Amino acid sequence: MDDVASRLSDTIAKHGPESVMFYVSSQLLTEDYYVANKLMKGFIVSNNIDSNSRLCMSSAVAGHNRAFGADLVPGNYTDFEACDLLVLVGSNMAWCHPILFGRFLQAKQDNPNKKLIVIDPRRTDSCEFADLHLPIAPGTDTHLYNGLLKYLEEHGCTDAEYASQCDGVESAVTAADSWDIESVAKATQLDAEKIEQFYQLVAANDKTVTAFSMGVNQSSSGTDKVNAIINSHLLTGRVGKKGAGPFSLTGQPNAMGGREVGALANLLAGHLQLDIAEHRQSVGKFWQSPQPIAPKVVVKACDVADAILDGKVKAIWIVATNPVVSLPEADKFRQALAACDLVIVSECSKDSDTLRCADIVLPAQSWSEKSGTVTNSERRISRQRSLVTGVGDSKPDWWIFSQVAKRMGFKGFDYIEPSEIFLEHAALTSHENSKYPRQLDLMAELEKHNQPYDSMSPLQWGGQYIDVIASDFQHAKPKLVAITPPRQAGDVNRFSPINDNNKTKSKAEKQTKQNNLGLGLTQNVDDGLKLRLITGRLRDQWHTMTRTALAPKLNQQQTVPTLTLHPQDAEALGVNNNDFVSIKADILQV
Numbered sequence: 001m002d003d004v005a006s007r008l009s010d011t012i013a014k015h016g017p018e019s020v021m022f023y024v025s026s027q028l029l030t031e032d033y034y035v036a037n038k039l040m041k042g043f044i045v046s047n048n049i050d051s052n053s054r055l056c057m058s059s060a061v062a063g064h065n066r067a068f069g070a071d072l073v074p075g076n077y078t079d080f081e082a083c084d085l086l087v088l089v090g091s092n093m094a095w096c097h098p099i100l101f102g103r104f105l106q107a108k109q110d111n112p113n114k115k116l117i118v119i120d121p122r123r124t125d126s127c128e129f130a131d132l133h134l135p136i137a138p139g140t141d142t143h144l145y146n147g148l149l150k151y152l153e154e155h156g157c158t159d160a161e162y163a164s165q166c167d168g169v170e171s172a173v174t175a176a177d178s179w180d181i182e183s184v185a186k187a188t189q190l191d192a193e194k195i196e197q198f199y200q201l202v203a204a205n206d207k208t209v210t211a212f213s214m215g216v217n218q219s220s221s222g223t224d225k226v227n228a229i230i231n232s233h234l235l236t237g238r239v240g241k242k243g244a245g246p247f248s249l250t251g252q253p254n255a256m257g258g259r260e261v262g263a264l265a266n267l268l269a270g271h272l273q274l275d276i277a278e279h280r281q282s283v284g285k286f287w288q289s290p291q292p293i294a295p296k297v298v299v300k301a302c303d304v305a306d307a308i309l310d311g312k313v314k315a316i317w318i319v320a321t322n323p324v325v326s327l328p329e330a331d332k333f334r335q336a337l338a339a340c341d342l343v344i345v346s347e348c349s350k351d352s353d354t355l356r357c358a359d360i361v362l363p364a365q366s367w368s369e370k371s372g373t374v375t376n377s378e379r380r381i382s383r384q385r386s387l388v389t390g391v392g393d394s395k396p397d398w399w400i401f402s403q404v405a406k407r408m409g410f411k412g413f414d415y416i417e418p419s420e421i422f423l424e425h426a427a428l429t430s431h432e433n434s435k436y437p438r439q440l441d442l443m444a445e446l447e448k449h450n451q452p453y454d455s456m457s458p459l460q461w462g463g464q465y466i467d468v469i470a471s472d473f474q475h476a477k478p479k480l481v482a483i484t485p486p487r488q489a490g491d492v493n494r495f496s497p498i499n500d501n502n503k504t505k506s507k508a509e510k511q512t513k514q515n516n517l518g519l520g521l522t523q524n525v526d527d528g529l530k531l532r533l534i535t536g537r538l539r540d541q542w543h544t545m546t547r548t549a550l551a552p553k554l555n556q557q558q559t560v561p562t563l564t565l566h567p568q569d570a571e572a573l574g575v576n577n578n579d580f581v582s583i584k585a586d587i588l589q590v
């Protein structure tokens with residue numbers, strides 16, 4: 001602990017606060033996340049903390065903020081049972097959210113009139129239960145959803161009263177105007193009849209839930225995809241109502257908690273905004289930070305490798321993530337770690353690819369050993385209690401962060417119990433809440449709930465449904481965003497770095513690019529590319545497999561890395577089932 005603290009302090013003294021980076025994870029508990037964020041933003045006073053949620057949820061965060069003025073999912077899990085139509089966009093729910101998907105399937109079995117539509121280039125297992133599968137060309141969701149907006153508007157599906165309370169209706173509808181079914185079919189490579197069938201079903205069903213995940217978020221047009229989906233719900237007034245709403249499915253157990261404490265480089269804590277000076281002052285005062293919170297976002301997850309190789313970041317602390325495998329351009333990141341003066345890794349597994357690159361390894365407790373809270377996709381905070389005692393010298397991540405902070409000489413980290421951290425986090429969400437209105441007001445929720453931390457039953461902040469119109473967050477109306485789909489279809493080089501030398505042409509394109517900086521990734525398209533590769537999760541593995549691959553049974557579903565090809569592509573390439581193939585993937589610079 002002393003070594004970590006003194007080496008971090010030395011680095012900061014020599015090279016400034018921006019020479020240190022924390023790369024954290026939504027597999028942390030809210031309490032862990034809160035302390036890490038407080039230490040970096042409030043005391044080291046730099047915004048160099050980013051989370052693996054950058055690769056996962058940041059498009060949804062940016063999309064929600066643009067549409068609702070706040071990062072929130074207006075509905076809840078019962079909507080999956082209550083809806084008449086579930087549309088899955090870029091989501092293999094059967095494998096990745098099996099419990100919630102099971103709830104929908106049970107409801108569908110009880111009422112076979114319920115319909116399921118899957119929009120996914122691949123025919124996944126989720127499609128086995130679908131009434132309609134749209135095998136969309138990758139990256140063309142905004143084309144499809146602009147077409148839907150036009151169709152809904154032309155077929156009298158606008159909820160005039162609701163829409164009159166939203167901003168941007170006219171410009172969004174105008175932007176969608178050229179997207180008739182024929183042009184959508186051309187861009188998406190879908191049959192026109194199938195598109196029409198999809199549009200008709202959405203038009204006919206007020207109780208429509210659109211659930212989306214990585215096929216939407218992990219894209220250079222990810223934020224626009226999110227807003228294109230939300231647009232269709234705002235126009236029809238299908239937001240935050242029983243069985244109706246856009247629904248961002250989060251992946252990791254505590255993706256939502258991380259957002260609440262603001263542990264992305266461009267977020268602040270307690271749903272306050274980093275780019276607003278008064279908000280920064282408010283949080284700084286609350287934390288009694290030694291210096292004003294910095295406004296500048298310097299390094300996000302996808303820039304870390306370059307920042308290290310350029311000598312800007314000298315020390316990195318990686319917690320509960322395995323970026324040597326999971327980051328875009330992972331090999332470059334591995335090289336960067338080799339060149340970095342100080343690499344600290346907090347891990348709960350005995351071995352991981354990233355752990356092998358560390359100078360200092362801190363043994364952390366895992367979910368079953370530590371205690372705290374997590375928030376799920378429907379804004380529900382659950383207490384997670386330890387089941388077993390921590391192995392060996394392992395400690396909870398919040399404790400490790402607090403110890404390091406104290407040894408760096410910072411005040412405000414004397415936590416003994418996770419409950420103290422939770423209450424501080426809750427107090428921050430309520431701090432000056434009437435001055436800077438936010439739906440996330442945990443003190444008010446706790447008062448209603450009236451239960452002590454240890455025996456707290458699950459608590460859904462904002463109530464079952466959030467009325468995004470009545471709530472008036474940040475004094476703004478809900479907004480439809482005018483979407484300009486990418487000029488060329490396809491954006492599947494999902495993990496290519498931003499190339500600012502891009503010869504971006506029109507103003508609209510520039511806007512599209514700017515709109516999508518949420519993910520920090522950009523799209524590169526080359527018409528000459530023979531195959532566009534996309535990734536999907538494995539049913540029986542969790543991410544980089546540090547934990548799940550230890551169970552022999554889980555390695556049986558898929559024993560080798562597998563490339564799935566369309567039969568026509570396979571035939572054209574002369575590839576047969578179970579052949580070994582070698583792939584050379586280029587990251588294209590357009």
Ligand SMILES: Nc1nc2c(c(=O)[nH]1)N[C@H]1C(S)=C(S)[C@@H](COP(=O)(O)OP(=O)(O)OC[C@H]3O[C@@H](n4cnc5c(=O)[nH]c(N)nc54)[C@H](O)[C@@H]3O)O[C@H]1N2
Nearest residue numbers: 090091092096138139213214215251252536537539542543
């Ligand atoms: N078994 C298992 N479950 C998991 C995880 C795991 O590792 N294993 N991880 C968890 C995490 S962190 C996450 S984020 C979630 C992810 O949950 P999902 O998002 O359901 O997971 P993916 O398999 O990445 O599915 C993305 C789908 O998007 C499709 N897709 C790709 N490009 C496009 C596109 O341009 N448009 C459309 N419409 N679709 C596209 C892909 O073919 C793929 O089927 O899963 C969570 N659950």
Ligand SMILES: Nc1nc2c(c(=O)[nH]1)N[C@H]1C(S)=C(S)[C@@H](COP(=O)(O)OP(=O)(O)OC[C@H]3O[C@@H](n4cnc5c(=O)[nH]c(N)nc54)[C@H](O)[C@@H]3O)O[C@H]1N2
Nearest residue numbers: 027055056320321322326346347348349364535543544546
């Ligand atoms: N090609 C490609 N890359 C992707 C994606 C993709 O679809 N395709 N998806 C992206 C997405 S959505 C995600 S979420 C990321 C996931 O990427 P990672 O976060 O790298 O995935 P994990 O394998 O879950 O790594 C988590 C590590 O943290 C450790 N850990 C778990 N709990 C704790 C804890 O409480 N404390 C500490 N200190 N350690 C802990 C585990 O042992 C594990 O080694 O991958 C991203 N990368």
Ligand SMILES: [Mo]
Nearest residue numbers: 055056251252
């Ligand atoms: Mo994720």
